[in-house]
Amino acid sequence: DGGITQSPKYLFRKEGQNVTLSCEQNLNHDAMYWYRQDPGQGLRLIYYSQIVNDFQKGDIAEGYSVSREKKESFPLTVTSAQKNPTAFYLCASSTQTENTEAFFGQGTRLTVV
Amino acid sequence: AQSVTQLGSHVSVSEGALVLLRCNYSSSVPPYLFWYVQYPNQGLQLLLKYTSAATLVKGINGFEAEFKKSETSFHLTKPSAHMSDAAEYFCAVTFNDYKLSFGAGTTVTVRA
Numbered sequence: 001d002g003g004i005t006q007s008p009k010y011l012f013r014k015e016g017q018n019v020t021l022s023c024e025q026n027l028n029h030d031a032m033y034w035y036r037q038d039p040g041q042g043l044r045l046i047y048y049s050q051i052v053n054d055f056q057k058g059d060i061a062e063g064y065s066v067s068r069e070k071k072e073s074f075p076l077t078v079t080s081a082q083k084n085p086t087a088f089y090l091c092a093s094s095t096q097t098e099n100t101e102a103f104f105g106q107g108t109r110l111t112v113v
Numbered sequence: 114a115q116s117v118t119q120l121g122s123h124v125s126v127s128e129g130a131l132v133l134l135r136c137n138y139s140s141s142v143p144p145y146l147f148w149y150v151q152y153p154n155q156g157l158q159l160l161l162k163y164t165s166a167a168t169l170v171k172g173i174n175g176f177e178a179e180f181k182k183s184e185t186s187f188h189l190t191k192p193s194a195h196m197s198d199a200a201e202y203f204c205a206v207t208f209n210d211y212k213l214s215f216g217a218g219t220t221v222t223v224r225a
Contacts, residue, residue: 004156031211040122042203042215043157050211058212090156096211099145099164104156 002027006091006105013112021076021108023091030096032074036060037088049074050096078110085112117206119216127224132191134219136204139185146187147205148178157203163187199223
């Protein structure tokens with residue numbers, strides 16, 4: 001079945017450690033996105049990529065890093081520089097045609113203690 | 114800048130009653146509009162999207178939305194709420210750059 005897979009579903013890390021969240025898609029989509037979700041704030045864009053080996057900062061990129069070495073994969077690293085990393089992280093992908101919707105993974109809940 | 118506003122962070126309805134979720138956008142050019150639903154600890158699922166082919170858009174699970182350019186609105190409705198409609202709903206907008214901007218979300222609870 002085609003879709004987006006995020007792993008792990010739950011992740012616990014100690015403060016000061018970097019952590020990488022996985023996102024893989026087999027939809028053959030060119031564009032991929034990372035969003036952060038906090039209660040009452042909707043979804044905020046962290047990074048996005050429209051083509052392999054290229055990506056752009058979103059609205060809240062500070063403290064995060066990404067790579068896009070393969071079309072299917074767009075991992076997100078939450079670095080120790082991110083001041084408040086505990087959140088629900090959602091990965092999405094889409095084609096790049098007008099009026100196209102984004103398809104979402106099931107999310108990773110990161111808790112930093 | 115493009116943005117979308119959802120009026121009301123929480124809506125409570127009785128089972129069988131009308132569900133109305135409000136969404137307004139700010140834009141000087143016609144946007145592309147979407148409604149998504151999210152169940153607890155899950156990703157977002159597309160309910161419907163505005164394609165400009167018709168102002169009244171029908172989606173999954175009995176939901177529909179009407180695009181009103183004069184009011185810059187894209188409100189979501191369902192005539193009769195079901196317990197399974199309890200979830201969080203997001204309105205989203207995009208333009209030619211394909212990036213989605215989301216509203217803050219509206220949580221729907223359904224009373225038996």
